[in-house]
Amino acid sequence: MQTSDPLQPQLPQRDVISVSQLNRRARQLLETHMALLWVEGEISNFARPSSGHWYFTLKDANAQVKCAMFRNRNQRVRNVPQQGQQVLLRARVSLYEGRGDYQLIVEHMEDAGEGALxxxxxxxxxxxxxxxxxxxxxxxxxxxxxxxxxxxxxxxxxxxxxxxxxxxxxxxxxxxxxxxxxxxxxxxxxxxxxxxxxxxxxxxxxxxxxxxxxxxxxxxxxxxxxxxxxxxxxxxxxxxxxxxxxxxxxxxxxxxxxxxxxxxxxxxxxxxxxxEMLQQFYGYEALLEDSMARRLSRAQERLTAFSSRLQHPRQRLQAQAQHLDNLEIRLRQNIQRMLQQQGQQLRGLTAHHDSLNPKKALAQHQKQLSYLEQRLKTGIQHQLKTARQALGKSSALLDSVSPLNILQRGYTVTTDNKGQVIRSSEALQTGDTIVTRLAKGSVESTVTKTGV
CATH class of the missing domain: 3.40.50.261 (Succinyl-CoA synthetase domains)
Known part of the structure; x- marks a missing residue:
């Protein structure tokens, strides 16, 4: 166990920090005590990695500073800056802890001067x-x-x-x-x-x-x-x-x-x-009043003229009543004359109708109809008898030449699969299907060999 020497002077306690802590304190100091700044300068060493962030150096004739503009900010810039372009930045001062580099974090960028605008x-x-x-x-x-x-x-x-x-x-x-x-x-x-x-x-x-x-x-x-x-x-x-x-x-x-x-x-x-429009309306109003006054004056003159020609209604009603009486008298006379004419026509038609009574003609037609009906029955029976005889003769003739009768004697009829009669072996090939008709039933065969 070591004991301190009372004669040895005591050293003060050291406050030791790491490099990371130093850079962090420096960054916090810069960001806390320096507000947003407007800085103008020329862009150099511009880099645009796949992350979308921008990194560049801002310089003037005597100094330079590193800058970073992250993607969420640089998306608002209309045009990507060019090497050597003079720009105006709104930025906050910071420090990149990993390298201890003093830098600007850019919030806004625009081309410097009205010339750029x-x-x-x-x-x-x-x-x-x-x-x-x-x-x-x-x-x-x-x-x-x-x-x-x-x-x-x-x-x-x-x-x-x-x-x-x-x-x-x-x-x-x-x-x-x-x-x-x-x-x-x-x-x-x-x-x-x-x-x-x-x-x-x-x-x-x-x-x-x-x-x-x-x-x-x-x-x-x-x-x-x-x-x-x-x-x-x-x-x-x-x-x-x-x-x-x-x-x-x-x-x-x-x-x-x-x-x-x-x-x-x-x-x-x-x-x-x-x-101006109000003055125009006043002018139109004056013209309208003058035009209405002239029209009213002409209407008054026409009214006076019509009044002088106007007849008392009693006189017109009397004339109309007399005219109506004349029309009534003429109507009665015409109706009477028409009734007389229609009566004469009705009597003539009645007489003519009696002379044309259909009972006699109907009896004659019924007699003739009975006669014709009897002749029709006789003719039909004769035709049926003649047709039956002809049918019997045709059936006998058909049976005598029918190929089916020939089949009864042992003969056959051979056709292809389409029903066409085969008359020569030349019409067949090996592998064809043929059908042979017998007197009773038929047989289907496959050709394996042909010959003349």
């Missing part, structure tokens, strides 16, 4: 143009007077205020439905597509305005998204695109049925001027 804009524009989404043949006409307008925009932006102000000034009786959406940011495109789908599902609107106020290219980018362009193209309801200011052009403007330079202009385009 412009290139993406031109690429999508060319693609959709080639597919025919900009073809004027697919543009739907706007209704002359919309019955219900739908507006897809931010409910708190200046665009909706401008649109409602113009609609209230030009034609306030048209109902307006607002489909609230975000008009910038990552969620905006999906909300715009959903609003277009809902508006088409409800089918209450016959015109849609999609848009927002002005902003940078990045602010307006949701209206350059492919999903938004295809949703506008697929809409059964006509769509007006009103995005930004007059100088701003988006993919939505190309695909929409009508492009308005501003949201206020969209409200102008889709509605008639209510004051």
């Amino acid at each position: 412009q290139r993406a804009f031109e690429a999508l524009k060319a693609q959709l143009h080639q597919e025919g989404l900009f073809d004027p043949a697919y543009k739907k006409p706007l209704p002359a007077l919309p019955e219900h307008i739908g507006v897809i925009t931010s409910p708190t932006g200046a665009a909706i205020r401008d649109i409602l102000h113009v609609l209230a000034r030009r034609f306030p009786s048209i109902p307006v439905s607002i489909f609230p959406v975000a008009v910038q940011g990552a969620e905006a495109a999906g909300q715009i597509v959903k609003a277009l789908h809902n508006a088409n599902q409800q089918s209450s609107c016959d015109l849609l305005i999609v848009g927002r106020g002005g902003g940078s290219l990045e602010d307006l980018w949701p209206f350059n998204e492919e999903i938004v362009a295809r949703a506008i193209f697929d809409s059964r309801i006509p769509v007006i695109s009103a995005v930004g200011h007059e100088v701003d052009i988006t993919i939505s403007d190309y695909v929409a049925d009508v492009r308005a330079p501003t949201p206020s202009a969209a409200a102008e385009v889709c509605t008639p001027n209510g004051q």
